[in-house]
Amino acid sequence: MAGVVALALISVLVGPPLLSLSGMAEAVASVGATDAWVVFWQLRVPRAVVAVIAGGGLGVVGLxxxxxxxxPLAGPDLLGAGPGAALAMALTVxxxxGGAFVVGPLVxxxxxxxxxxxxxxxxxxQRDPVRFAVVGAAVSAGxxxxxxxxxxxxxxxxxxxxFRYLLGILAGRTWTMALPVFIGAGVLAVCVVPLxxxxxxxxxxERFAASVGIRPRRVVIEVVVVSSLMTATVVSCCGPIPFVxxxxxxxxRRSLRREHTSSLVWPTAVTGALLLLIADIVGRLSTYPQEAPVGVCVAVLGGPALLLLLRGLRAGRSPAVEPI
Known part of the structure; x- marks a missing residue:
């Protein structure tokens, strides 16, 4: 969590125009709409908050x-949620x-x-995880x-x-534009512990689940619905954010060596927030004073990681899929 706070602070300071620590202190202390106040409260803070919430939410739904x-390949990117939301957003625009930010989240x-x-x-x-991913990739490509x-x-x-939205963008996110993400994250926060x-x-x-009164198909539906909602609210605000x-x-999992879902929820949320904050900061600094879209920066990191994961699956180190 300390890393998230530190990166969020860096995220508030970097980018055009640069904001010094003294400028941030001035913005916090000022009561009027000074230049520093506008940059800090209306541009940088909403952007950092959206990165934390969107990254954490996407990490949790992926888990x-x-x-x-x-x-290990399942997620909104390969299960059609991200591309489906992007298609709906394109139709809306x-x-x-109703306007992209009125009916956008529902669509x-x-x-x-x-x-x-x-x-x-x-x-x-499909019981092979690689074939499962191929089916998802084919539908997503369509x-x-x-x-x-x-x-x-x-x-x-x-x-x-x-064009700018489909690359994934955090620039210019305001409190009003970020409202859908807050709603999606709120629903996820309420549902995540029992889920x-x-x-x-x-x-x-499945047999053990049935013996304790849990219906696997119902759990799958609930996960898909909640994951679709979180993904849709992120897409409606920021565009598609892949790989997080x-x-x-x-x-x-690699860092904590845990497998129990409940014990991984909040660490995964922190990791997702860190990933999106890092990608956002890199995007702002790598092409300064221009800005690389955050979705592109995440994809640059996520593409090689996906190839390594697929290589591990082909080597037989991951269990087969057992669809419910």
């Missing part, structure tokens, strides 16, 4: 999905129905849930192609907006 499907939730259900339908009999097709018929203004306990039981086997949901549980 729940990986454990309930007993597949291009059609102009992206429908898209995320629909994308997840499509992948589950096509992969319900959803992404549809998103590009939707963008191609939009106005130049809509195309420019969607994690149920997932831990399901991981022990995949990497955070993987890195947490």
């Amino acid at each position: 729940l999905m990986q454990d309930v499907f007993r597949n 291009v059609t102009g129905v 992206t939730f429908a898209g995320a849930l629909g994308g997840s259900l499509i992948v589950l339908q096509f992969s319900s009999r 959803l992404t192609a549809l998103t590009i097709a939707v963008i191609s018929v939009g106005s130049p203004m809509a195309t420019d907006l969607l 994690a306990r149920a997932v831990s039981v399901v991981r022990s086997g 949901a995949l990497l955070a549980p993987f890195l947490t």
